[in-house]
Amino acid sequence: MSEQLNFEVPTMAELIAKGEEPEILFWVGCAGSYDERAQKTTRDICKILHHVGLKYAVLGTEESCTGDPAKRAGNEFLFQMQAMTNIEVLNGYNIKKIVTGCPHCFNTIKNEYPGLGGSYEVIHHTQLIQQLIDEGKLKAEGGESFKGKKITYHDPCYLGRGNDVYEAPRKALEVLDAQLVEMKRCKSNGLCCGAGGAQMFKEPEKGNKDINIERIEEALETNPQIVAASCPFCMTMLSDGVKLKDQSENVKVLDIAEITARANGL
Amino acid sequence: MIAQILFIALFIAAVALFSYNAKKVVRNIRLGKPADRSDQPQKRLMTMLKVAFGQTKMFFRPIPAFLHLLVYAGFVIVNIEVLEIMIDGVAGTHRIFHGLGGLYNVLIGAFEFLALGVWISCALFLIRRNVLKLKRFSGVEMTSWPKSDANYILITEILLMTAFLTMNAADAKLQALGYGHYVTAGAFPVSQFLQNLLPDSASSLVTIERGCWWFHIIGILAFLNYLPYSKHFHILFAFPNTYFSNLEPKGEFSNMQSVTNEVKAMLDPSFTPEPAEPGRFGAKDVNDLSWVNLMNAYTCTECGRCTSVCPANITGKLLSPRKIMMDTRDRLTEVGKNIDKSGNGFDDGKSLLDTYISREEIWACTSCNACTNACPINIDPLAIITELRRYAVMEESQSPASLNAMMGNIENNGAPWKYSPADRLNWAKEN
Structure with missing residues (x-):
């Protein structure tokens, strides 16, 4: 399977120049743009959008950090500076609907931008995948078979508890005819991967264990072949955990978008 | 008789x-700062009947x-x-x-x-x-x-x-x-x-x-x-x-109006905000918190459900959401006693941050909302932790060095890492 995109990813600037408007803006996010592992997920989201023929665009170099990590760290100034600059760009393009590749961007744009003048319909990519499945536009055929494979799904805090999105990612997995196993702590009781609240960008405080190890141990208890994620930060934390547990050969950490793309041979 | x-x-x-x-x-x-919780009275009443009267969250x-x-x-x-x-x-x-x-x-x-x-x-x-x-x-x-x-x-x-x-x-x-x-x-x-x-x-x-x-x-x-x-x-x-509990999605943090005014004035010099009382950004002591935070503290019955699900606490860090609530109440009681004894404005040289809650505790939080989800009566320790962080960062510029670096990157590059904004679309072109 080629990782390369065999199509152009349209930017808002290009679309507008052609006098066109997208149905949906794909907000890639910083991790999705720069982090090598997350870039794969980003490309897979584009493949899905392209595959179903949804007219989309990205902001490209006009995108900037939503301000989420600054806000969680307590720097409201920096957050609002970022937010207002982004809102100016989004409103300038008359954006109505946004899909994000990251629960943190999703939460921030959906919940915290409206109060600053940026109101959009915001969905997370797992919700988009669920909608496409529900509409019959996306199936699980023509690609890798996940039939019978043991998959456990890790709820990202800002998608699950933060915004009560528990079913969409599971829906996306259910169509695979795989064997879904829940961890002991799941859904509203899910355990954080350890990266939220700006922890991604700092060393953890002194303790007797790293949070991602606690989480991956719980995931491994389910004997999974795949640990499914839907957040680039969780992806990093869980992948690191699997590596540290020497399980990289047996257990893959994959984003829901990657799984969906693979199942459809994209 | x-x-x-x-x-x-x-x-x-x-x-x-x-x-x-x-x-x-x-x-x-x-003594707490104002917070408007007068919206959606019907939903509030339902929440109270369900959560307090019906004890629904206890049944986890x-x-x-x-x-x-x-x-x-x-x-x-x-x-x-x-x-x-x-x-x-x-x-x-x-x-x-x-x-x-x-x-x-x-x-x-x-x-x-x-x-x-x-x-x-x-x-x-x-x-x-x-x-x-x-x-x-x-x-x-x-x-x-x-x-x-x-x-x-x-x-x-x-x-x-x-x-x-x-x-x-x-x-x-x-x-x-x-x-x-x-x-x-x-x-x-x-x-x-x-x-x-x-x-x-x-x-x-x-x-x-x-x-x-x-x-x-x-x-x-x-x-x-x-x-x-x-x-x-x-x-x-x-x-x-x-x-009076929070009805918004748990992931949503409040936007600080005081900051909005300053940012707007910075971006648009013609913007003149309504004059507001000069105050602190964030919270150093209990009277910087909102009355809802303070009521939360008196409400806590120390059951420890929050702490038992806190990822930081589970992995041996100092942070315990229950301690955040108990410290807030103990400090508030102390401030109240000071007022009784010496009247308003008496400074005992203590504060919630540092005297009661350490920096190590507030920086260990992942803001995952496990604590707020677990509380059977909707107490919100995360809101207090956030206010303390806001004070440390905005009033004192005291955050862990790596977080300073992250914020510097956002300011300069529009991303928390040191990458050039010009490379933001490279993922679509490489490989």
Whole structure:
């Protein structure tokens, strides 16, 4: 399977120049743009959008950090500076609907931008995948078979508890005819991967264990072949955990978008 | 007659003392900054009925939830009996509701079962705390006072229920003897088993019956006055606390209006914000927090569900959301005492951040909302942690060096890492 995109990813600037408007803006996010592992997920989201023929665009170099990590760290100034600059760009393009590749961007744009003048319909990519499945536009055929494979799904805090999105990612997995196993702590009781609240960008405080190890141990208890994620930060934390547990050969950490793309041979 | 006067005097004194202390608590809560929680009254009412009255969030842990429900139902319903005690006490009557006949028998019988339920539940709770030593009830913040506080509450409830049942047993015996004003009334399905333990002489029985009656009512009045000093205040605060709880998605953090004004003025020099009171960004001490944060602190009953699900605490970090709430309440109580002693504006050189809550604690939080989700009465420790972080970052520029670097990157590159904004679309082109 080629990782390369065999199509152009349209930017808002290009679309507008052609006098066109997208149905949906794909907000890639910083991790999705720069982090090598997350870039794969980003490309897979584009493949899905392209595959179903949804007219989309990205902001490209006009995108900037939503301000989420600054806000969680307590720097409201920096957050609002970022937010207002982004809102100016989004409103300038008359954006109505946004899909994000990251629960943190999703939460921030959906919940915290409206109060600053940026109101959009915001969905997370797992919700988009669920909608496409529900509409019959996306199936699980023509690609890798996940039939019978043991998959456990890790709820990202800002998608699950933060915004009560528990079913969409599971829906996306259910169509695979795989064997879904829940961890002991799941859904509203899910355990954080350890990266939220700006922890991604700092060393953890002194303790007797790293949070991602606690989480991956719980995931491994389910004997999974795949640990499914839907957040680039969780992806990093869980992948690191699997590596540290020497399980990289047996257990893959994959984003829901990657799984969906693979199942459809994209 | 003397008994009636004594009763009325005691009752008035108890209520007056409680009001005096409760007013202080309300004054302390009002030291907090304004927060508007007047929206969506219907949804708020529903939340209160569901979460506080219906105890829905307790049932994530079914066994303690069931036992707690027994104590709660016992507490609420046995208080109907207290109403009768009140009237009897003031009017000098005995079992004034006995005229209800069959219904009275059903009520008293039901109260007895509930009293037994409360008794057994409290005993089991004591065993869980002191014999089984559940992990949830330990931790750095669970020093000797919080532990004793819990035990005092449970023992008091056991004593009150014992007095209630013993009173009924003595009363039933006196009824059987046809003694004095002891009219035949009530059904005694539980206390009948205590009858054999009691003496047979009428005068001793009267002493026991009256003794238990007074113990029960004095106990309840004393308990009422214990509340303002205790974690047990949750039996009252659970209701307003859930009513005024956060209805927005948990992931949403408030946008600070004071910052919005400054940022707008920076981006647009022609923007002139409405003049606002100069204040701190974030919170260093309790009076920088909102009144909702402060009410949360008085509401906390230290059950530790928050701490037991906190990823930082589970992995051995210093942070404990329960400690955040207890520290906030302890500091607020201290500030209140300072005001009583030395008037407003007295500075004791202490503050919530640093004197009570350390930097290490606030920086260990992943803002995952496990604590707010776990709290059976919608307390929000994360909101307080966020305010403390805001103070550390915006007023003091004191954040961990790596976070400073992250914020510097966002400022300069529009991303938390040191990548060029020009490379943002490279993922679509490479490979």
